Amino acid sequence: MEIPYAVKPRPDTGLYNAKVGIWLFLASEVMLFGALFCSYILMRVNAPEGTWPHHWLNIWMGMTNTIVLILSSVTVVLGWASLKMGKFGHYKFYQGITILCALVFLGIKSFEYHDKFIHYQINLKDGTIADGHLQSAETTKDLIVIEGRIIPPDKMEELYNPSLEHEGKLLKIPIGDIKIDPRTKKPMMENYGPWHNTYLAIYFTMTGLHALHVIAGAIVIFAIWGPLAKVWEQDPERYVNRVEVSGLFWHFVDLVWIFLFPVLYLL
Amino acid sequence: MSDRPSSTPATLHVDEHTIHEMQHHIRRYLIVGVALAVGTALTVWASLINFGSREINIVVALIIASAKGFLVAGFFMHLISEKKMIYAVLAFTAFFFTGLLFLTLWSMAHDNIIQIHLR
Numbered sequence: 001m002e003i004p005y006a007v008k009p010r011p012d013t014g015l016y017n018a019k020v021g022i023w024l025f026l027a028s029e030v031m032l033f034g035a036l037f038c039s040y041i042l043m044r045v046n047a048p049e050g051t052w053p054h055h056w057l058n059i060w061m062g063m064t065n066t067i068v069l070i071l072s073s074v075t076v077v078l079g080w081a082s083l084k085m086g087k088f089g090h091y092k093f094y095q096g097i098t099i100l101c102a103l104v105f106l107g108i109k110s111f112e113y114h115d116k117f118i119h120y121q122i123n124l125k126d127g128t129i130a131d132g133h134l135q136s137a138e139t140t141k142d143l144i145v146i147e148g149r150i151i152p153p154d155k156m157e158e159l160y161n162p163s164l165e166h167e168g169k170l171l172k173i174p175i176g177d178i179k180i181d182p183r184t185k186k187p188m189m190e191n192y193g194p195w196h197n198t199y200l201a202i203y204f205t206m207t208g209l210h211a212l213h214v215i216a217g218a219i220v221i222f223a224i225w226g227p228l229a230k231v232w233e234q235d236p237e238r239y240v241n242r243v244e245v246s247g248l249f250w251h252f253v254d255l256v257w258i259f260l261f262p263v264l265y266l267l
Numbered sequence: 268m269s270d271r272p273s274s275t276p277a278t279l280h281v282d283e284h285t286i287h288e289m290q291h292h293i294r295r296y297l298i299v300g301v302a303l304a305v306g307t308a309l310t311v312w313a314s315l316i317n318f319g320s321r322e323i324n325i326v327v328a329l330i331i332a333s334a335k336g337f338l339v340a341g342f343f344m345h346l347i348s349e350k351k352m353i354y355a356v357l358a359f360t361a362f363f364f365t366g367l368l369f370l371t372l373w374s375m376a377h378d379n380i381i382q383i384h385l386r
Contacts (some may be wrong), residue, residue, distance in 0.1 A: 014350045018288040025355050034364045038371040045375055059311060066307045077343050081289045081296070086281040088317035236279035251343045258335045261307075262328040266314035267321070 015239035062265035072101035076247040116192040122178040123188035127153040
């Protein structure tokens with residue numbers, strides 16, 4: 001016995017099963033990301049005065065990724081509309097662009113993550129902070145080389161709120177100049193990973209979870225576009241429904257990013 | 268119960284009305300796409316302007332993000348013309364999401380009361 005309303009809509013609700021299913025799932029996703037946005041509010045409001053970072057992320061990369069996701073959302077709906085008109089070739093073209101957009105988004109995000117993982121804050125014995133990107137090719141056991149700046153103790157606000165135009169210079173720091181953490185007995189040198197502070201913790205958590213959604217969405221869209229494309233020949237209505245449901249998920253991913261971008265990059 | 272007997276040839280019913288309707292949809296999608304791109308540029312531009320306080324910048328950015336969110340949900344996800352059951356699911360979601368936000372803000376207000384008592 002086949003499951004009823006798997007393809008045709010149920011007469012009283014006007015909906016087929018998968019559409020109800022995806023909306024219930026998206027409702028749970030709203031609560032998941034909602035909880036993370038609430039965590040962000042709590043951390044930001046309770047951060048000591050002047051210690052919540054601004055301009056730590058590259059605005060233009062975030063903006064490019066926003067445009068890429070918007071473009072992918074447009075191609076998803078154009079692909080669905082093409083299928084509704086029976087134009088399978090057009091659908092393949094548009095969804096192909098969607099998959100490319102997903103890869104571009106993930107590529108840019110990976111670059112941003114890498115930039116944070118090679119970015120170091122080094123506390124020096126004279127009370128200043130060396131802040132910049134590690135030059136691993138020039139760094140040795142005794143000498144740390146970074147491209148960045150020195151922040152004096154009386155200008156700590158520059159660490160959290162760097163000016164958009166600041167330029168870095170090559171800094172060679174002997175390992176002996178680095179302050180030793182009295183607790184761990186190790187040099188006080190840490191990269192900008194999620195462990196660095198609450199801002200980076202919530203940044204990596206939210207964008208990481210979002211990136212997992214992009215990966216999952218791209219895999220589903222690719223599967224329907226490629227290996228499962230034969231369903232179009234066998235049962236076109238079911239195929240259109242699959243494209244619609246995967247598209248709804250993709251738009252939700254775009255919707256979440258629309259809020260993540262200003263919250264993490266701009267404010 | 269089957270939606271379509273397996274022996275029936277698979278065809279998608281495409282009539283003139285569907286084509287006309289989809290062409291109308293496509294025009295709308297392109298306009299919304301351009302509006303979203305302009306909204307993104309507007310968000311960045313507004314964030315670089317000093318409105319006098321950071322709170323105003325936050326409010327402006329969230330208003331633009333909400334407008335963009337409405338465009339995506341309303342037109343791309345077809346929420347402006349969806350079935351009642353979907354609205355019912357989303358009404359529950361909105362209720363619990365608002366509750367979550369309210370609890371977050373309330374917890375912060377509660378912190379302040381404790382600090383006042385401790386003083």
